[in-house]
Amino acid sequence: MIWLDTLAQGILLGGLYALFAAGLSLVFGIMRLVNLAHGDLIVLGAYVILVMVSVTGLNPFLAATLALPVMFGFGMLLQTHLFNRVLGEDILPPLLVTFGLSVVLQNVLLETFSADSQKLSMGPVEAVGVPVGPVTLGLVPLATLGSAVAVIAALNLLFYRTKLGRAFRATSDDATTVQLMGIYPARIFSVATGIALMVATLAALYLGARANFDPTIGPARLLYAFEAVIIGGLGSLWGTLAGGLVIGVAQATGAAIRPEWQILAGHAAFVAVLLFRPRGLFPRAND
Amino acid sequence: MSAPLLSVRGLTAFYGDFQALFGVDLDLARGGCVAIIGANGAGKTTLMRTICGIARADQGEILLDGAPIHGLPAPEVLRRGVAMVPEGRKLFPSLSVEENLQIGAHERRGNGAWTLEAIYDLFPVLKERRRNPGTALSGGQQQMVAIGRALMSNPEVLLCDEISLGLAPVVIRDIYAAVPRIREAGTAIVVVEQDIGQALKIADHVHCMMEGRVTLSGRPSELSREAIHDAYFGVTHDLA
Numbered sequence: 046m047i048w049l050d051t052l053a054q055g056i057l058l059g060g061l062y063a064l065f066a067a068g069l070s071l072v073f074g075i076m077r078l079v080n081l082a083h084g085d086l087i088v089l090g091a092y093v094i095l096v097m098v099s100v101t102g103l104n105p106f107l108a109a110t111l112a113l114p115v116m117f118g119f120g121m122l123l124q125t126h127l128f129n130r131v132l133g134e135d136i137l138p139p140l141l142v143t144f145g146l147s148v149v150l151q152n153v154l155l156e157t158f159s160a161d162s163q164k165l166s167m168g169p170v171e172a173v174g175v176p177v178g179p180v181t182l183g184l185v186p187l188a189t190l191g192s193a194v195a196v197i198a199a200l201n202l203l204f205y206r207t208k209l210g211r212a213f214r215a216t217s218d219d220a221t222t223v224q225l226m227g228i229y230p231a232r233i234f235s236v237a238t239g240i241a242l243m244v245a246t247l248a249a250l251y252l253g254a255r256a257n258f259d260p261t262i263g264p265a266r267l268l269y270a271f272e273a274v275i276i277g278g279l280g281s282l283w284g285t286l287a288g289g290l291v292i293g294v295a296q297a298t299g300a301a302i303r304p305e306w307q308i309l310a311g312h313a314a315f316v317a318v319l320l321f322r323p324r325g326l327f328p329r330a331n332d
Numbered sequence: 333m334s335a336p337l338l339s340v341r342g343l344t345a346f347y348g349d350f351q352a353l354f355g356v357d358l359d360l361a362r363g364g365c366v367a368i369i370g371a372n373g374a375g376k377t378t379l380m381r382t383i384c385g386i387a388r389a390d391q392g393e394i395l396l397d398g399a400p401i402h403g404l405p406a407p408e409v410l411r412r413g414v415a416m417v418p419e420g421r422k423l424f425p426s427l428s429v430e431e432n433l434q435i436g437a438h439e440r441r442g443n444g445a446w447t448l449e450a451i452y453d454l455f456p457v458l459k460e461r462r463r464n465p466g467t468a469l470s471g472g473q474q475q476m477v478a479i480g481r482a483l484m485s486n487p488e489v490l491l492c493d494e495i496s497l498g499l500a501p502v503v504i505r506d507i508y509a510a511v512p513r514i515r516e517a518g519t520a521i522v523v524v525e526q527d528i529g530q531a532l533k534i535a536d537h538v539h540c541m542m543e544g545r546v547t548l549s550g551r552p553s554e555l556s557r558e559a560i561h562d563a564y565f566g567v568t569h570d571l572a
């Protein structure tokens with residue numbers, strides 16, 4: 046009974062981690078860019094929502110819909126003017142640039158919003174519980190998981206059913222040959238990062254609803270996201286969802302045994318999966 | 333003679349310090365077919381890549397319908413009407429056969445003859461295999477996909493780099509059977525070919541390249557086997 050509850054809580058938490066990871070997975074899949082600032086960009090998204098809330102007085106859910114286009118635009122700019130300049134054969138420059146961006150973002154957020162922790166208050170829905178069989182689950186965590194599944198499904202539709210998705214996959218395969226199809230890889234990359242930051246904003250909404258955040262928590266979110274992507278198999282979106290769930294369930298299980306084991310158990314699961322499946326659960330054939 | 337559709341003048345190109353092209357000239361008439369032959373390393377691929385904008389010209393000009401296209405990025409050259417079948421086919425492994433064809437129409441120019449149906453009519457075997465990954469096909473079928481993919485943009489000029497490479501003679505014949513039909517649809521063609529016989533058969537004009545220069549050119553009927561052989565292998569009679 047208590048184990049069932051732990052499992053359910055872990056799966057819901059995994060939904061949040063899958064949301065953290067989806068944008069990272071998308072960007073890595075298309076341009077082989079490991080964005081070390083991804084966690085800080087999620088935190089930035091949370092502050093953008095916070096600003097929208099305080100300016101408009103809207104509920105965070107509605108404020109997030111205003112933040113989405115802002116973050117899309119920011120992602121496009123970031124890719125166009127920063128990342129595209131350093132992408133190439135050598136993988137070190139993009140790593141260094143995204144690492145630098147991580148540091149810059151943290152400091153800008155600290156200067157702008159101080160180190161005080163913040164929360165996105167959802168109002169009465171936070172207290173709503175939904176009985177699911179023998180356990181009762183929070184409405185907001187359920188929405189988190191539902192959003193994660195919806196985001197992954199939508200990204201898959203985009204990838205495999207649209208003209209833009211076809212261009213994403215082709216550019217990922219061969220960024221030189223797509224130019225012979227009239228496609229500019231740099232533009233494809235910019236749109237991809239714009240989309241990734243929209244997903245990060247959605248992740249930020251649920252992050253801010255679940256717990257306090259402050260400018261320094263980005264790198265830890267990056268770590269969870271990174272582990273989820275690797276567990277799932279690089280470039281596989283459904284794999285990323287599975288990876289998020291694995292970490293969520295491991296953390297919940299660890300915490301149920303001893304509260305201070307929560308984080309450790311997540312990392313241990315990551316190492317364990319890699320020991321048995323070095324390329325993750327759902328590796329892409331042609332990587 | 334009317335003004336050529338594609339005109340290359342004094343083209344030079346480098347890889348770092350290595351000069352790969354030395355003042356190459358080339359004319360292609362509207363609806364015409366030019367073949368470029370030459371041994372390995374002659375600079376044929378470099379010439380194709382420079383025309384389509386993947387590689388940069390150092391000097392010289394490339395005119396399409398009189399307008400300069402050198403210095404334009406490859407996607408813009410495609411938009412102006414020059415499509416390329418790259419050496420080694422370069423299909424997208426993540427895309428099915430049909431998607432490989434469709435992505436060729438990403439920047440489709442007008443309502444030309446080349447639709448998915450027209451490509452399947454040209455290469456019927458592709459229709460049967462359209463759901464397969466592009467790279468799960470035989471070499472000849474993959475080459476058909478690469479040609480179809482380039483045609484899907486409805487180009488005015490089709491550049492084909494060694495479309496017979498590594499294929500059996502019967503397959504090469506099937507693929508070259510498409511060339512007259514492509515020309516009938518109004519597309520002019522440049523073929524890079526190591527198979528001299530094939531080149532002489534289909535082209536109105538043949539250029540032979542050696543070490544980055546055009547060493548011989550003329551109509552197939554004007555060129556003797558000997559002259560081609562000499563131009564190809566760099567034999568000079570003075571020394572012989």
Ligand SMILES: Nc1ncnc2c1ncn2[C@@H]1O[C@H](COP(=O)(O)OP(=O)(O)OP(=O)(O)O)[C@@H](O)[C@H]1O
Pocket residue numbers: 347350352370371372373374375376377378379419
């Ligand atoms: N990326 C490159 N970097 C440096 N040199 C290159 C590069 N590509 C080609 N070359 C050199 O440029 C010259 C011309 O090469 P190119 O590929 O154009 O020849 P080719 O006629 O197409 O030969 P093949 O019949 O083998 O395809 C060769 O000497 C080759 O070694």
Ligand SMILES: [Mg+2]
Pocket residue numbers: 376377378419493494
């Ligand atoms: Mg070549």
